[in-house]
Amino acid sequence: MPLSFEAAIAAFAPDLPLAVGLSGGADSTALLLACARRWPGQVHAFHVHHGLQQAADDFVRHCEALCARLQVPLQIARVDARHAPGQSPEDAARRARYQAFLVLAQSASAQAAIKNIALAHHADDQVETLLLALSRGAGVAGLAAMPAHWQRDGLLWHRPLLQVAGSAVRQWLAGQGVAWVQDPSNQQERYTRNRIRLHLLPVLDEVFPQFRDTFARSSRHAAEAAELLRELAQADLLSAGVPPAISRLQTLSAARQANVLRHWLREHHGTTPSSAQLQALLAQIKACTTRGHRIHLKVGSGFVQRNNAVLDWYNSALL
Incomplete structure (x- = not known):
């Protein structure tokens, strides 16, 4: 069964200090707020200015005001996230964002020793990722979708909200009386992920009300299969x-x-x-x-x- 927002935060136990990726949207605002309340003085915020839309400067101002109110240190990275020919805009922005998070963590490490970064992807994001992978004919590694925890470049990455429905995240945040920004690009249907969110998820909710839980279970099975294939490949490559x-x-x-x-x-x-x-x-x-x-x-x-x-x-x- 999907978790409540409060239960997911209660189960989250990263090493401190912790950095939270903050876009200014509802999901990352909720995660930052909850973490800052639970670990006062131990949470930092990382914001990436992608330079892709005019509203990006408004996102920065919102994040600055929010972090000042929460007394959370904010670090901002400005990147050029324009996509190369043949590359999807979403993939280009994601790659630029992760690289920026790495740079921010390294720049902060001398003072704060940040080794853990939390991202606010939730159960709806996980379903969208799985459906995208299916549409592309992905193998089990792609069908495993997004991991809840992983290690890369000397950092521990966390997605503590993967079992929480997006509506539950926004409902909790609305109850706190904290505002968030709306990204205009989330309504642009030229992006496949947006079309899935706007058109497919409501239908799945009506036909298969438990789809978030069952899809997540399928992704976990795929992740286990991918791990077995990786271990077999390591053994075969050692022989070859x-x-x-x-x-x-x-x-x-x-x-x-x-x-x-x-x-x-x-x-x-x-x-x-x-x-x-x-x-x-x-x-x-x-x-x-x-x-x-x-x-x-x-x-x-x-x-x-x-x-x-x-x-x-x-x-x-x-x-």
């Missing part, structure tokens, strides 16, 4: 070597080959192959039975090629 030996890969089933190749490319080269690219690579590995067989395929953001007995990957942009 880095870079992987073609003859070793050929002893594996096609499914295990695909799994270990994805792992190798992601973990060692920071790139992800498309399904078509991976299938083409598997076909070339299967056909590679002679010394003169050549492999040179576009994979992810670079190329996989045969180098004697092993596969190599290189980024053409760096040549």
